[in-house]
Amino acid sequence: MLIWIVRVLVILAGPLIAYFQIGPTFGNAVIGLAIALAIVSLEYVVQKTPLDTLMISIIGIIMGLVAAKILDYGISLFGIPKVSDFFDKFSMLIKILFAYFGMVIAVGKKDELDLLDKDIFKLSKKKNTYEPVILDTSAIIDGRIYDMAETKFILATLVIPKFVLAELHFLADSNDAIKRNRSKRGLDIVAKLQKSENVTTKIYEKDYSGIKDTDTKLTELAKELHCKIITTDFNLNKMASIQGITVLNINDLANSLTPIFLPGESVMIFLVKEGSQQNQAVGYLDDGTMVVAEDGRKYVGKRVELNVTSIIQTSSGRMVFGRVSENNEQPPAPAQQQSYNNNNRQRNNGRN
Numbered sequence: 001m002l003i004w005i006v007r008v009l010v011i012l013a014g015p016l017i018a019y020f021q022i023g024p025t026f027g028n029a030v031i032g033l034a035i036a037l038a039i040v041s042l043e044y045v046v047q048k049t050p051l052d053t054l055m056i057s058i059i060g061i062i063m064g065l066v067a068a069k070i071l072d073y074g075i076s077l078f079g080i081p082k083v084s085d086f087f088d089k090f091s092m093l094i095k096i097l098f099a100y101f102g103m104v105i106a107v108g109k110k111d112e113l114d115l116l117d118k119d120i121f122k123l124s125k126k127k128n129t130y131e132p133v134i135l136d137t138s139a140i141i142d143g144r145i146y147d148m149a150e151t152k153f154i155l156a157t158l159v160i161p162k163f164v165l166a167e168l169h170f171l172a173d174s175n176d177a178i179k180r181n182r183s184k185r186g187l188d189i190v191a192k193l194q195k196s197e198n199v200t201t202k203i204y205e206k207d208y209s210g211i212k213d214t215d216t217k218l219t220e221l222a223k224e225l226h227c228k229i230i231t232t233d234f235n236l237n238k239m240a241s242i243q244g245i246t247v248l249n250i251n252d253l254a255n256s257l258t259p260i261f262l263p264g265e266s267v268m269i270f271l272v273k274e275g276s277q278q279n280q281a282v283g284y285l286d287d288g289t290m291v292v293a294e295d296g297r298k299y300v301g302k303r304v305e306l307n308v309t310s311i312i313q314t315s316s317g318r319m320v321f322g323r324v325s326e327n328n329e330q331p332p333a334p335a336q337q338q339s340y341n342n343n344n345r346q347r348n349n350g351r352n
Contacts, residue, residue: 267285
């Protein structure tokens with residue numbers, strides 16, 4: 001409220017000062033009013049303009065004026081009278097146009113400067129420079145990107161577009177509890193990545209207002225910055241690959257790191273449930289790999305040694321097939337188990 005009172009006072013003071021100081025004429029009052037309005041308008045625009053945009057604009061204007069001066073000097077070296085006279089005549093207009101051109105180009109390219117801070121400049125002096133890699137929403141929500149960063153396996157600058165953060169905030173307000181919790185987890189991952197000392201994380205401000213689909217925005221940004229995308233989204237993976245963009249899929253990385261078993265090797269596995277086929281049982285390795293015991297149904301609920309017979313690679317990961325080793329303790333036959341249960345029951349009744 002106070003700032004608007006000051007602005008009104010400045011607008012009123014402009015014509016009064018011009019009227020009494022320059023001369024008591026209506027024309028001077030109008031000139032004073034125009035100058036006051038121009039100053040207040042300029043102040044209002046500056047207040048609404050972000051500081052980085054303002055600084056970039058000033059730098060662009062200076063560079064434009066320098067370019068106009070260099071052009072003027074170059075023209076004078078040619079010594080062509082008609083050309084020199086033309087540039088002398090329109091010198092002011094040319095300088096204004098170059099200043100405008102420099103400002104517009106600088107502001108338009110401002111977003112691309114977000115990646116060029118002192119950390120990247122320091123890294124560029126080393127032999128191994130860290131290239132930028134874009135994170136999409138699915139990779140952030142997945143959470144494993146933070147673990148990868150903490151283990152120092154990622155030698156890249158992680159770029160998180162502002163529209164990806166906007167999507168996370170939108171999902172965080174969803175009525176679906178699962179989406180809401182996953183998106184809040186994603187926002188926590190972003191905060192952890194920003195605090196991590198093992199990886200550089202940048203929030204990229206540029207948005208594509210004419211594009212609604214986030215995946216399309218990601219591919220456009222990747223093409224513009226000439227960088228890769230980290231994701232767990234299968235559809236984005238396919239769409240980006242078609243457009244010639246390199247995609248780093250965390251699921252593919254996890255599959256490639258799954259332990260390799262060769263036929264004939266042994267593995268200890270806890271069988272948790274019956275399989276889909278007769279006499280089969282299913283267990284899981286620590287990394288989630290499904291292990292199928294061909295003759296393990298009677299061992300469900302036990303940890304057994306399994307002799308690997310084959311490995312099948314699927315789109316969702318590896319599946320290991322094997323047979324229960326002879327070294328395992330054989331479970332009692334059904335008839336023996338029933339007799340054992342009856343004897344225990346009679347023994348307990350006798351005690352009572």
